[in-house]
Amino acid sequence: GENVEQHPSTLSVQEGDSAVIKCTYSDSASNYFPWYKQELGKRPQLIIDIRSNVGEKKDQRIAVTLNKTAKHFSLHITETQPEDSAVYFCAARGGGADGLTFGKGTHLIIQP
């Protein structure tokens, strides 16, 4: 089955700086890679996703890049704000699978 590794587990950045979270996956047939944001005590919410036929996708301050050859994908947040503080999860959907395999999560802390 699919295996997703996520780094770092904790990331602290100054407000206004950029944050980058990286994930690798094992199943070369995986075709869908979402990122979820989970604030304390709340449900995970999709913030951006990318499919395997695209190398990069951007939505305002958030972007995701995918390198299929290396089997890794990254989340980039620019001009970070206090409300960006949360746990971020990457996930991958393996070929033929119906569910998602998640990384362990990154606790992003925005320092004022």
Added chain:
Amino acid sequence: ETGVTQTPRHLVMGMTNKKSLKCEQHLGHNAMYWYKQSAKKPLELMFVYNFKEQTENNSVPSRFSPECPNSSHLFLHLHTLQPEDSALYLCASSPSATYNEQFFGPGTRLTVL
């Protein structure tokens, strides 16, 4: 509440109890999922139902028994659980199992004593 709802939000049970978690989605979706979220571990997929049929069982112990009577409701029946089963249990739904984006419920925080 719209979207995906779960009840109860918190549950404390003994190892010999039998209880059930309920998930309901108001989005007209046909696929529903159970995930387990433990501290310092990734969200783990447990079960997938697509059009009321179970399509994935991710090697979940038999003390967890899912039920999907229709596309809007999903249950997780619990019996003779262990303390290590304490976790946040999240339900999710999507238009179908082949549709990528999944919408999560708020979760049930389960504590097994």
